[in-house]
Each structure stands twice: as structure tokens, then as C-alpha cells.
Amino acid sequence: MRVMGIDPGLTRCGLGVIDVDPSRRATLVHVGVARSDKDLATHFRLTAIADAIDAVIERHRPEVVAIERVFAQDNLQSVTTTMQVMGAAMACVGRAGLPLAVHTPSEVKSAVSGNGNAGKAQVQTMVARILGLAEAPRPADAADSLAIAICHAWRGTGLLGAPADSSIAVSLSGRLTARTEMTPAQRAWAQAQAAQRRTGAVDPARRRG
């Protein structure tokens, strides 16, 4: 299974892609950080991040995308911006017709290190070890995106719009079949989206204008 992880941020947005085989062994496919110019207006910065996400999806064709859930903290401006990056990123994943999973920071830390309160350095070290890399990917946002992808591949839950029962079933069976966890309606919609993007056909929503 090929999984893309996104660590949302406007200044640095971590984008990682891994392959995970049925024995849960993970290998690195891509890792990078999308950046946006601080001198640009926020909406142009969001577009730059969205373009980078589109490019990684197009090039590496993940089967599922996982993103870290943002929580309201004391710094309201930073949360606002990260929520907006999350929204722009989610729309990219939707346009590609892919399933999207959301994981909390503590789920991610716990999945890679066994400790939901692990520090950044510990997460980076574990990501490198899991992927068999000589050194940890830098900056931290890049390593975090890989940690999110590993978390999703190993947990197999957290898909948006997935029926709770099927998540549990997948989780218990331990098989990596997240791709098929969408409901039939979700799947039909996703396939129509993907087909439209490929052919450039105009869909009814666009005609309505």
C-alpha cells in the first residue's frame, strides 16, 4: 500500500510518501517540504502549497492520504492558518478522488515510538529507523509527514466518511486494506471525480455555474 502523509503548515508543509508491504515493512518513496513565500498574501501561499500537494499526488500516485489533525491551542492565528492549509490540502485530496484519513499528533507519536508524548527528536529517530534511513529526514516537518503516513499504514483507521464498523474490522484483522474502506457512495463519487480530472470532462456542478 502506498500512503502519503501531510504535516500541514503554511511556511513549511511536510509531504511524505511511503510503501508498506503486508508484513508492515515500510520503505521511503518521497519526502520533501513545500514552502511558501512569506511576502505573498495568504491565499497565494495556500495556492503554492496546494500546487505542491497536487504535484506529489500526480507523481507518486498514493492510494490513500493521511493528514495530522490540528487542535485549537493558545496561538489562535497559527491555528487559523493551519486549519486553512488543512482545508486547501483536503480539497486537493478530494479532487484526486483519494480517501483521506486524519490522525491526532498523539496517535502519530504513539504509532512510531510507542509514546504519545514523544518529542520531535525521538519521532525523527524512529522514522529513520523504521524506514531504514542512515539519518533522520530534515526538517522536522518532513519527518512528521512520514510519521503520519506510517501511523496510517499501521493503524488502518481514521478514514473520513468510513463507516465505523469497517474501520474496526480492518483494525482487528490487521490487514492493510484502507483503500477499500470507503462506503460504496464515497467510492462512486471518488471514481467519478478521478475520471473527470483525467478526461477534463465538465461535470454538472460546473455547468450550473
Added chain:
Amino acid sequence: MRVMGIDPGLTRCGLGVIDVDPSRRATLVHVGVARSDKDLATHFRLTAIADAIDAVIERHRPEVVAIERVFAQDNLQSVTTTMQVMGAAMACVGRAGLPLAVHTPSEVKSAVSGNGNAGKAQVQTMVARILGLAEAPRPADAADSLAIAICHAWRGTGLLGAPADSSIAVSLSGRLTARTEMTPAQRAWAQAQAAQRRTGAVDPARRRG
């Protein structure tokens, strides 16, 4: 000047377009509400809203887009969702290479009714009166998107990334020249974006993948 207003929402997203002449008279070009199916996963719903925004921009070619600023309130889930819609919408405006302005709800209410605490019905009534419509556009989200557009056309401030000085100059002169308020760097970036979308050329950010 042609202004598009967006009232961000996942279930109903108001989209309105008006023309405003130099004497500040406003006329209706388009009004509608983009809806998304509640049974779909959130990211697919965001894509549906983004597609509708793209379609209105493509069809009506606004010179500037204005959106209502969302504030953190007691309902955190609702704010999170609206922030995400805002992010997806902002990325659409950025992709079209257009300037984006943000106005607070009280600025919008004050601009159309003279009362920053006006109720929904009062805003709807004033929007209809300003645009010379026989009755108020419904639902409220549709009327709100027009109120946001009117607010921007009349105030001429609030552009993201605009130097504060130029906003003040425009505001004092009273002329509706918001389109030119971007900094030279913003304008160059916006023009490159728009040109790329037209020609389908690959930009360096995409090549980096």
C-alpha cells in the same frame, strides 16, 4: 468593478457577484449557494465547494474576491469546518490570480445597514434595496455573499498582502481601485499564476514534485 463575495460554509456556501460603478451604484450579476452532500467525507465536500467557486470565477470573471472572516466561537467543530472551507476557497482565488479581501461580519453588516449588529433579516432587506431587487435573495447565505461583495466595493480595504498605506490612500480617495492595490511582487505572482492556468504550462514548483 466586478466583485465576488463568498460566505464560507460546508453545507451552504453563498456565492455572489456584483458590478459596482464609480458612483457606487451596485447591480446583481450572479447569486447562488454551493451545497455539498452531507453523506460524503469532508474532503470530498470541500472539493465540491471549491469546484463551485472555480465555476463562478470562470464564468463571471470577478476582478477581486471578498470573503467573510471566521472567528473562533463556542462551537469549535463548526469553526474548524468553516476555516477549512475558507482555506479551500482561498486557494481557488489564489489559483485564479485574483486579489482577496477579508472582512469581519460586523464590517459587512455595518457597510450595508449602518449597524454592525444588524440581524439577518435586516441585512437581507438592505441587500435587496441596494441592488434594486424586488425581494431578498434566499437563503441567507446567498444574501450574505452579496453583502460581503457590497462591503468590499464600498470600503475598498481589507485586501490580503496589500501595503497598509495603499489601502488608506484608496480609502481616502474613495475610488474603487481595489484591483490595483496589490504590491508589485503580488501582482507579478498573480499574473504568472493566471498565465500558467491559461496555458497549462508547468511551473517550477510542480517540477520539483
